[in-house]
Amino acid sequence: MSVIYILLGVSVIVALVFFIAFIFAVKSGQYDDSYTPSVRMLFEDELIKEETTKKKTILTKKNN
Amino acid sequence: MSEISENKICYHCGNSCDDTEIIFDEKSFCCNGCKTVYEIFSESNLTAYYDLQKSPGAIPKINEGKFDFLKDAQILEKLLEFNDESIQIATLYIPHIHCSSCIWILENLHKLNPEITSSQVNFNKKTVRITYQSETTSLKDVVLLLSTIGYEPYISLDDYSDGKKHINRSMIYKLGIAGFAFGNVMFLSFPEYFEVNEFWLNQYKPVFRWLMFAFSLPVVFYAAQDYFISAFKGLRAKILNIDVPITIGILVLFIRSTIEITLDMGQGFFDSLTGLVFFLLLGKFFQQKTYSFLSFERDYKSYFPIAVTKIVSETEEIPIQIYDIKKGDRLLIRNEELIPVDGILINGHASIDYSFVTGESEAIEKNSGDKLFAGGKQTSGSIEMEALKEVKQSYLTQLWSHDIFNKNKEEAFVNLTNTISKRFTVSILSIAVLSTIFWLFYDSSKAMNVFTAVLIIACPCALALAAPFTFGNMLRIFGKHKFYLKNASVIEQLATINTIIFDKTGTITSNKKSTATYDGVPLTTAEERLLKNTLRGSNHPLSRTLYDILKANDIVTLDSFEEHIGQGVQASLRENNIKVGSANFVGKTELIKSLQTSVHISSNNDYKGKFTFYNSYRTGLSKLFNELKKHYDLAILSGDNEGELNNLKKILPTKTKLLFNQKPQDKLEYIKYHQTEGAKVLMLGDGLNDSGALAQSEVGIALSENINIFSPACDGIMDASVFRKLEQFLIASKTAIRIIKWSFILSLLYNIIGLYFAITGQLAPVIAAILMPLSSISIVVFTTIASNWAGRKLV
DSSP, X not given: OTHHHHHHHHHHHHHHHHHHHXXXXXXXXXXXXXXXXXXXXXXXXXXXXXXXXXXXXXXXXXXX | OOOOSSSOBOTTTOOBOSSSOEEETTEEESSHHHHHHHHHHHHTTOXXXXXXXXXXXXXXXXXXXXXXGGGOHHHHHHHEEEEOSSEEEEEEEOTTOOSHHHHHHHHTHHXXXXXXXXXXXXXXXXXXXXXXXXXXXXXXXXXXXXXXXXXXXXXXXXXXHSOXXXXXXXXXXXXXXXXXXXXXXXXXXXXXXXXXXXXXXXXXXXXXXXXXXXXXXXXXXXXXXXXXXXXXXXXXXXXXXXXXXXXXXXXXXXXXXXXXXXXXXXXXXXXXXXXXXXXXXXXXXXXXXXXXXXXXXXOGGGTSOSEEEEEOSSSOEEEEEGGGOOTTOEEEEOTTOBOOSOEXXXXXXXXXXXXXXXXXXXXXXXXXXXXXXXXXXXXXXXXXXXXXXXXXXXXXXGGGGSGGGGOOHHHHSOOHHHHHHHXXXXXXXXXXXXXXXHHHHHOGGGHHHHHHHHHHHTOOHHHHHHHHHHHHHHHHHHHHTTXXXXXXXXXXXXXXXXXXXEEIIXXXXXXXXXXXXXXXXXXXXXXXXXXXXXXXXXXXXXXHHHHHHSOOOOOOOOSXXXXXXXXXXXXXXXXXXXXXXXXXXXXXXXXXXXXXXXXXXXXXXXXXXXXXXXXXXXXXXXXXXXXXXXXXXXXXXXXXXXXXXXXXXXXXXXXOEEEOSOOHHHHHHHHHHHHHTXXXXXXXXXXXGGHXXXXXXXXXXXXXXXXXTOOXXXXXXXXXXXXXXXXXXXXXXXXXXXXXXXXXXXXXXXXXXXXXXXXXXXXXXXXXXXXXXXXXXXXXXXHHHHHHHHHTTOO
């Protein structure tokens, strides 16, 4: 039954890993701006499409 | 394209372009500026800007020389976030940021200027953080690029004065730690809830317990420290605030649990302890909702520029930092620039817009030798002025040296929770002592157990949560209705108001003077057509207003058109000639000093009459005042002359006090005087001249037609469109107080149940672990539902 030490150890370590990940996320400023990234992630495609077929995307977008 | 209306709308900025349509690339533009921006974007393949949002742009205002001060190394150093040999980083505030197109174009700046390595937008704060190669480009170039595409940054004295702003993230860390510990402790304490005397469980009990102890350490010593500090401060000031019983609860929980596990008496209350702190912090976090795009702390600094141009000699002009301006300095104020100090106009045509100061949007004409006051904005051409004072001694800025600006209103106010907490703490302590005394005689072994149990179970978690959740939710509901409050305690203060004081110009009147009456010889149809067409060509605000008021007429091409700045316009069509402008200009000799704003008209040198402009009052004003007068004392404090007195008397209830010619200091003193007589004042204002009054009143609310632009320091910002709902907001705040009182009763019921277990000495950890979260959650649910219900009445 001493295996419980390992199990507890593992569970605490896993929890700590996530906790540290959270701290780093906060530190890097991820929670400072909760809106812009949600818009930004939708842009990437637009840029590439826009370079190749410019006019078409414009028209399809407008109709939405 | 779905152009429903017949009105042509500018493809770039969305303004109507009926008058001066420019067709380019099959698109209509209202002016050359907008067209140029479109050209810049289409050359760089950035036209997707117009796909994300329809007409997202702004008319670019290019002002050569406005940003010359950015060359000054000392100023630059203050503005830059990072400065290296080759790389510089600056965060600029851009008020125009309003849609996804804005984010897109600003994050693609590198396509317009390859020296910009990256740019990142923070939409909520309306800032863009730009990294660029400082060897090949400068901040001035970047700012000018932004200005040319219609995203002119707003660089104010505020950016100069304080150092780099530090983002405080401690709240989220604390919440994270408390949540993390709470989850793990729950998990670890679970086996013991069932109290099976199982062999293996007993064997490993100490491991589980000490792990729980370890998890609770950061919760007590880091996450909960604010409560200890606040309780300590309260006790030192001899106030029993809500944090006192909370601190007692946390400390007793921790000490008793530690003793229990050390002496192997039980599993302790670590689960309740961490849960309590987690829920409390959650409430705090919820209440902390702030509107990052609004600033409630603005004074003249966030509005004044960093530098102006100083004329050193005939040929030399240098940018000078505002604080370095000395008496006697000659300054050059360009079009759209702000007058930073009181001074005398030396030359140039001054047309000063004091709307930020007084709320009055119509520009005031000044002649050389006239006194100019700080805070006005020059609106036509460049002027030269001589400084009479230093920045801090100016008429307007002096107001900020008043003590009232150093007072913290929130701290001075004793809120409902703390009022109740005083009685609560006293009664809990007496119950604890009395029951301990009883048990000392009855069964002394249980006395200590009962004493601590009472303090634990009575820890006012639910009580402390009621206010944050109700106010936090109300704050959000108000925000949805375009009424933005600085913090939750403002709602509580709003509920206590008994006097409401309004500023006149810009507050109960709308910014535009949109009604005018004609008085004089009636105009013929031909004259009227000529007048309308003459006004079309003029950009003066009064011309624009009059143009909008007059009936539509055919558009004709004038034979001649001349605009005399500061005087009026003159035009002719065939044999007819018309003059529109000041009395002198149209040739009216007898000059009666009128208090009202008017535009005079003469046709073929024959005086016809004048249009007199009136402030147009906000819709629903009369109705609102009549509703409000039933419960509140009303007053109007105006910095203007008595020109509108009779008009106001007609609209407003007779009981309303009307005071005119009030200086900023007078307004402040007026409120102060009434406060000594027991009035709880709600002040509604809009300009910098109301700042003192807004700070002095219990609740100061700034009314604004465009919440993004500017509002003085205040407790709340109200969008002008919801002005008529003022009374509903006041009622809703009173409802919020009632909701909190009901939840206090609810939480007391839980406490009574808990106290029964505690006094009888049968408080098991599992009961505490159930009762505490249950009471907290039910309070949260109750307040949320009740405040949403109250919010639904705000239609």
